[in-house]
Every structure is written in structure tokens, then in C-alpha cells.
Amino acid sequence: MDHVDHILIVDDDREIRELVADYLRKNGLRVDVAADGRQMRAFLAANTVDLVVLDLMMPGDDGLTLTRELRAGKHRAVPILMLTARADETDRVIGLEMGADDYLTKPFAARELLARIKAVLRRTRMLPPNLQVSEAGQRLKFGKWRLDTTERHLLAPDDTVVALSGAEYRLLRVFVDHPQRVLNRDQLLSLTQGRESDIFDRSIDLLVSRLRQRLDDDAREPKYIKTIRSEGYVFSMAVEIAEARP
Amino acid sequence: MSAAVGAAGAAGARLRWPRTLGSRLFLILLAGLAVAHALSFSVLFLERYMAAKAVMLDTLERDIATSVAILDRLPAKERPEWIAPLDRGTYGYVLGPGTPGTPQLSERANEIAAKIRAAIGGRYTVTVETIPGAQEHLQAHLRLGDGSALTVDIKPAMRPLTRWLPYVLVIQLVLLVLCSWFAVRLAIRPLVRLAQAADTLDLSKDAPRLQESGPAEVAYAATAFNAMRDRITHYLQERVQILAAISHDLQTPITRMKLRAEVADESPERGKLLQDLTEIERLVREGITYAKSAHGDAEKPARVDLASFLESLVFDYQDTGNPVTLRNGAAVTLQTRTHALRRILTNLIDNALKFGAAAEVEAEADAQALTIRVLDRGPGIPEEHLEAVMQPFFRLEQSRNRGTGGTGLGLAIAQQLAQAIGATLALSNRAGGGLQAQLRIPLH
Numbered sequence: 001m002d003h004v005d006h007i008l009i010v011d012d013d014r015e016i017r018e019l020v021a022d023y024l025r026k027n028g029l030r031v032d033v034a035a036d037g038r039q040m041r042a043f044l045a046a047n048t049v050d051l052v053v054l055d056l057m058m059p060g061d062d063g064l065t066l067t068r069e070l071r072a073g074k075h076r077a078v079p080i081l082m083l084t085a086r087a088d089e090t091d092r093v094i095g096l097e098m099g100a101d102d103y104l105t106k107p108f109a110a111r112e113l114l115a116r117i118k119a120v121l122r123r124t125r126m127l128p129p130n131l132q133v134s135e136a137g138q139r140l141k142f143g144k145w146r147l148d149t150t151e152r153h154l155l156a157p158d159d160t161v162v163a164l165s166g167a168e169y170r171l172l173r174v175f176v177d178h179p180q181r182v183l184n185r186d187q188l189l190s191l192t193q194g195r196e197s198d199i200f201d202r203s204i205d206l207l208v209s210r211l212r213q214r215l216d217d218d219a220r221e222p223k224y225i226k227t228i229r230s231e232g233y234v235f236s237m238a239v240e241i242a243e244a245r246p
Numbered sequence: 247m248s249a250a251v252g253a254a255g256a257a258g259a260r261l262r263w264p265r266t267l268g269s270r271l272f273l274i275l276l277a278g279l280a281v282a283h284a285l286s287f288s289v290l291f292l293e294r295y296m297a298a299k300a301v302m303l304d305t306l307e308r309d310i311a312t313s314v315a316i317l318d319r320l321p322a323k324e325r326p327e328w329i330a331p332l333d334r335g336t337y338g339y340v341l342g343p344g345t346p347g348t349p350q351l352s353e354r355a356n357e358i359a360a361k362i363r364a365a366i367g368g369r370y371t372v373t374v375e376t377i378p379g380a381q382e383h384l385q386a387h388l389r390l391g392d393g394s395a396l397t398v399d400i401k402p403a404m405r406p407l408t409r410w411l412p413y414v415l416v417i418q419l420v421l422l423v424l425c426s427w428f429a430v431r432l433a434i435r436p437l438v439r440l441a442q443a444a445d446t447l448d449l450s451k452d453a454p455r456l457q458e459s460g461p462a463e464v465a466y467a468a469t470a471f472n473a474m475r476d477r478i479t480h481y482l483q484e485r486v487q488i489l490a491a492i493s494h495d496l497q498t499p500i501t502r503m504k505l506r507a508e509v510a511d512e513s514p515e516r517g518k519l520l521q522d523l524t525e526i527e528r529l530v531r532e533g534i535t536y537a538k539s540a541h542g543d544a545e546k547p548a549r550v551d552l553a554s555f556l557e558s559l560v561f562d563y564q565d566t567g568n569p570v571t572l573r574n575g576a577a578v579t580l581q582t583r584t585h586a587l588r589r590i591l592t593n594l595i596d597n598a599l600k601f602g603a604a605a606e607v608e609a610e611a612d613a614q615a616l617t618i619r620v621l622d623r624g625p626g627i628p629e630e631h632l633e634a635v636m637q638p639f640f641r642l643e644q645s646r647n648r649g650t651g652g653t654g655l656g657l658a659i660a661q662q663l664a665q666a667i668g669a670t671l672a673l674s675n676r677a678g679g680g681l682q683a684q685l686r687i688p689l690h
Contacts, residue, residue, distance in 0.1 A: 015502050159549060161548050162550075166565065
């Protein structure tokens with residue numbers, strides 16, 4: 001029997017909670033709800049879930065406090081999707097630094113939430129064991145580069161920011177999350193399609209060549225992303241967690 | 247010393263008053279001091295003159311009596327030897343009838359004549375005459391006891407001014423100028439500083455405050471200025487807080503409405519409702535962004551590679567099917583607030599896409615600045631509105647609906663953020679049609 005993903009929604013607004021729960025249930029997920037930190041703790045004491053959707057702005061313990069608490073306890077590996085009220089860069093950064101895996105700005109569409117939940121689940125399931133604990137807010141180091149997963153850009157050795165487009169970041173993220181593993185084009189495509197807003201997704205080959213350019217990687221003799229003929233690509237550089245953001 | 251007075255006098259009533267307060271104060275101070283100085287100098291000079299004259303006349307009276315008595319008692323052939331020792335510089339003695347002159351006497355000559363008569367008039371008959379010439383010249387004629395003529399030759403003159411006196415005067419003048427200049431500077435400088443502070447008012451917390459030191463009035467003005475700055479900061483914060491509070495309170499009902507609409511059955515009304523909700527949502531979001539951009543974000547500047555920055559931005563558009571092209575990038579790294587710069591450029595590109603259907607981005611750098619241009623081939627903007635479109639909520643077509651008009655904040659946000667990162671944003675119409683938005687970022 002297939003595993004049914006179990007989601008816990010923590011939001012102080014009853015109607016939003018119920019509407020979201022209904023929608024997600026309709027789409028084949030198992031959903032429970034909690035109105036605040038107290039209910040969340042009570043529920044998680046007796047259950048395990050696959051993902052927590054957490055509202056940032058709540059009376060009592062807010063989303064940041066609860067995220068920190070989750071990351072410190074036995075549920076430290078559970079993916080967290082944060083709902084923020086403001087489309088503010090700093091809020092996003094804070095949320096991700098605190099250990100959320102992704103965020104969604106209110107008001108959001110239920111379809112978008114579903115897509116994000118699936119993307120986060122897919123991504124975290126395929127993580128290698130050394131990166132199992134959410135590494136958001138940290139910097140990943142490979143070769144001469146560091147990848148800032150909060151700001152979604154590369155940092156050169158001299159701290160110069162090398163920006164990445166959304167698609168480039170997602171592809172690099174997939175590679176970095178699966179180092180030394182051969183990934184075929186279909187796998188790469190399905191793993192990079194996190195958000196459904198990207199209707200015109202580029203072909204993987206084009207994205208790989210752009211990414212090599214960003215990484216100063218020589219296409220004929222690549223050090224980072226190697227082409228495996230008739231199979232796909234492999235990220236051949238070792239990935240480690242660098243220092244947390246200052 | 248009298249140069250300033252002279253200049254002021256020469257130009258007369260229609261004299262153009264200098265423009266700066268500094269030069270006005272300087273002029274007033276200098277003129278006043280110079281006149282006062284000139285007055286006191288003249289008084290001193292007059293006093294000296296009168297004192298000297300009194301001394302001279304007294305001496306003349308006593309001396310002339312003695313000298314004439316000596317000459318009268320000497321034998322006629324010994325007299326010439328005594329002429330030289332008796333010469334006093336301003337007056338001397340000539341044996342003989344002297345030069346003929348006119349009996350008309352000036353006021354001073356009369357005084358001298360009176361003194362001479364008082365000294366020797368009792369014993370001799372004295373006639374005093376003026377000898378015509380450039381300099382005042384008097385001669386007193388008399389006959390000695392033996393009948394020979396004697397002339398007292400007088401050239402009344404003040405003792406000449408000491409040679410160092412002009413230097414002292416020049417030094418005094420220089421001192422006057424320096425002191426006036428210093429005083430004016432002292433008075434003007436705080437004012438200039440205050441104006442500059444108001445001009446470059448940066449409300450971010452780490453901007454230096456005006457120094458609250460110096461003379462009492464200056465310190466008071468600085469304190470008042472800083473207090474005003476704090477009040478402005480407070481109002482701005484309040485504005486942002488109000489907007490944030492409103493938007494937060496709006497977001498929950500909007501979220502509910504959106505979710506409700508989504509679970510509802512498919513119908514034309516549902517689609518329209520969702521569209522309206524998206525509009526409201528955007529307005530709320532832009533409103534907050536505008537309020538925040540007004541007083542600079544707390545974002546820290548970072549060094550960024552411009553080529554990858556522009557490419558990733560353009561690729562993001564291309565990947566979502568928007569016709570945005572990068573014509574040429576500039577291979578520079580610059581220190582800037584990346585979120586703000588990204589926001590400026592996306593607003594400009596969104597604008598270009600909305601009105602021109604396609605957008606081109608190009609960048610070039612010289613030694614001073616980096617110029618990024620966003621170009622379209624849309625209808626452009628009438629020249630007279632090029633400035634006004636950067637005002638919040640300004641719309642070219644008042645009738646235009648939100649569907650194409652946006653929130654009316656995009657360019658205003660871009661402009662404020664440009665200011666916040668020290669850049670300038672200028673719009674212009676392109677030759678051949680279309681709009682060019684040019685962002686110029688100084689490279690330090």
C-alpha cells in the first residue's frame with residue numbers, strides 16, 4: 001500500500017486551517033490541524049508527520065519560535081513550510097535561517113501550497129544522510145564555491161555574489177543535494193520543477209551549460225558537473241556544510 | 247582701509263547687494279570697522295596736529311625773540327655765521343629784505359604773525375607777508391637796530407609722518423579683514439552645515455547626527471534639527487507600521503477568500519473573483535514596498551558580479567516566457583544592495599513589458615559610474631509627464647483599468663529605491679519610439 005503523506009497545519013485562523021485542510025485532503029493527503037503551539041506540541045507528542053505547515057504570525061508562540069523548538073527536538077528532521085504574512089525579503093531570510101525548508105507568502109493559492117508541499121517532500125526524501133537535517137540557512141561548500149541557500153546565490157572565494165536565476169538555482173540545488181550520483185534528464189526535470197509558475201522550463205542541457213558558465217566550469221573538461229554519456233549528469237565535487245550565515 | 251567704503255560710496259544707492267549672507271556680513275563688518283578706525287585715526291591725527299601746532303607756536307614765540315635779539319647785538323659782519331645755527335628747519339633767518347609778497351594772510355599765517363608780533367613787535371616794526379607758491383610760505387620783515395633788514399623766513403609744516411606709520415596702517419587693515427572674515431565664517435559655518443544636513447538627510451539609523459556642540463545658539467539649532475529628524479523618522483516608521491498592520495489584517499481575509507474561491511465550483515464569477523483578489527493582493531504588497539522603500543531598507547550592501555546578476559534576472563524572465571533580452575552586460579563587480587537593485591530592474595522591466603510588450607536590457611560602465619538601461623518600443627511617455635510618472639499613483643491614462651495600469655507604484659518604488667542606493671533614475675523617450683529608463687549607479 002502506498003504511503004500517504006501526513007501533513008500538520010498550524011494556523012491560528014480557523015477558516016484558513018479548514019479550507020487548506022479540505023483542499024489538501026481532496027488531493028489525497030492526510031491532514032491534521034492545530035490552532036497554536038500548544039495543540040501542535042500535543043499532537044506531535046503522539047504522532048509523527050511528514051511535513052508541518054506553520055504560520056509565521058500567530059498569537060502566543062509564533063512560527064519562528066516553534067520552528068526553533070521543532071529543530072531542537074525529536075522532530076528535527078521534519079520538513080517545515082512557513083506561511084509568512086509579508087512578501088518581505090527579510091522575513092523570508094529570517095524564516096529560512098531559522099530552519100524552515102520553504103516559505104509561502106499569504107495570501108497564497110491552495111494549488112501553490114500543494115505544489116510546494118510536494119516539492120519539499122520530494123527534495124527532502126532524496127537528501128543524502130549527511131544533509132538530512134534541514135540545511136536551509138546554511139552555506140554549502142563545494143570546490144571554490146559556497147552556495148547561500150537562503151539568498152539563493154553563489155559566493156566566490158572573495159565573497160563576490162554570483163547571482164543565479166531561479167531555474168539555475170534549483171538545478172544546482174538538485175546536483176548539490178545528490179553529489180556523486182548520476183541523474184538522468186527526467187529525474188533532473190522532475191526534481192527541478194518545484195514551482196508550477198515556471199511554464200517554460202528550459203531544457204536541462206541548456207541549464208547545465210549555463211550553470212557550468214556560472215561555476216567557471218570548462219564544458220570540455222568539467223570539474224563540477226560531468227556529462228555521463230547516454231545517462232545524464234553527475235555532480236562530481238564533494239559537498240560539505242560550510243559555516244552558517246554570519 | 248577706506249577701499250570698501252569708497253567702493254560702496256562710488257556705486258551709490260543702486261549698489262547690488264552681494265548674494266551670500268557671508269559676503270553681506272563681511273561687508274558690513276568690514277565697512278563699520280574701517281569707518282570707525284578711520285574716525286579714530288583722524289581724531290588722533292587732529293589732536294596731534296593741534297598739539298604740535300601749539301608747541302611750534304610757543305617755541306616760535308620764544309625762539310624768535312632770542313634769535314632776533316642775538317642777531318641785533320652782533321656786529322653786522324659776524325651775522326652771516328649765525329644764520330645757519332639759528333635755522334630751525336621750519337623757519338630761518340635771511341639777512342636782507344627778502345622776497346616781496348602779498349599782505350594777505352591765511353588763518354594760520356595770522357596766528358603765526360600774531361605770535362611773532364607778540365615776541366618782537368614791541369621793539370621792531372614787523373610786516374608779515376605771504377609769498378605766493380605751491381607751499382605756504384611766510385616772511386616777516388623787520389629792521390634791526392643798525393638799520394639793516396632782516397627777514398624771518400617761515401615755511402609752516404607739520405613734522406612729516408614717521409616712515410613706519412603706513413606699514414602699521416596696512417597691518418591693521420589686514421588684521422581687520424582677517425578678523426571680519428573669521429567672525430563671518432564662524433557665524434555662517436553652522437548655517438551651511440545645517441543646510442547640508444537638511445539637504446542630505448538620511449533617515450537610516452546609522453547616519454551621523456548633527457554635532458550638538460559649539461556656541462549656544464548653534465548647539466540649540468543642531469539639537470532642534472536632530473529632534474526634527476527623529477520626529478520624521480518616527481512618522482515614517484509609523485506610516486510603515488500602519489501600512490503593515492492594515493496589510494496584515496487584510497491578508498487573512500484575502501487568503502480566506504482566495505481559498506474559498508478555489509474550492510468553489512468552476513464558474514466565470516469564480517475566475518473574476520480570483521482576479522480581483524489578485525489585484526487587491528498586489529496593491530497591498532506594492533503599498534508596503536513603497537512605504538518601506540521611502541526610508542531605505544536595512545539591507546546590507548554586498549559585492550556582486552554584474553554580468554551574472556543581469557543574466558540571471560533576464561533568464562528568469564525568459565524562463566517564464568517573457569521576451570526580455572540582454573543586449574550587452576558590463577564585466578564589473580559593484581558594491582550595492584542587491585535586493586533593491588533587483589527590485590528596481592524588475593519594476594522597470596515589468597513596466598517595459600506592460601507597455602512595450604518586449605524589453606531590452608543593456609549595461610555599460612566607465613570609470614565613474616555604471617549605467618543600466620531598460621528599453622522598450624512601446625508608446626513612450628509624453629515629454630511633460632516624464633518626471634510625473636515617477637510620482638506614486640500617477641497614471642498617464644486616468645481611465646485605464648488596473649488590468650494594464652498596475653498599481654501606479656512600480657516606477658515610484660524604483661525611483662525611491664534608486665535614491666536609497668545612491669543611484670539616479672531617468673526616463674526618456676527613444677528616437678524611433680519607445681521608452682528608455684536609465685539607471686546610473688556611481689562606482690566608488
